[in-house]
Amino acid sequence: MREVYEFLKQCGTYYLATQEGDQPRVRPFGTVNIFENKLYIQTGKVKDVYRQLKTNPKIEICAVLDGSKWIRVAAVAVEDDRLEAKQDLLDAYPSLQGMYKADDDNTIVFYLKDATATFSSFTEAPRVITF
Structure with a gap:
């Protein structure tokens, strides 16, 4: 999990895929954090992505580093509404x-x-880890 975190942090931006009905939805994200030995992402409750995650918590993340290495992470997103985690x-x-507060309603x-998580590149065989 730490390796996935470090890779995503290095990329800065990753792409999060959700589903809305029968339509995939993909958007850029940038937040990733480790809290209580779990990998976290963040959004706002007013966004479509939140409603999509509530309906179907299965996600996939994809990110590319230096144009030659990439990661895909398939997971279930579990909501954590605790102030400490936020x-x-x-x-x-x-x-x-400036946009978000841990104790806001958003x-x-x-x-x-x-x-x-599957780590891939043009020069090496894919490597898979689970957490």
């Missing part, structure tokens, strides 16, 4: 604190459960 993530991203974090 504050820890916001502390890791001070620039978000900020929400999810941890990844039953995750399978």
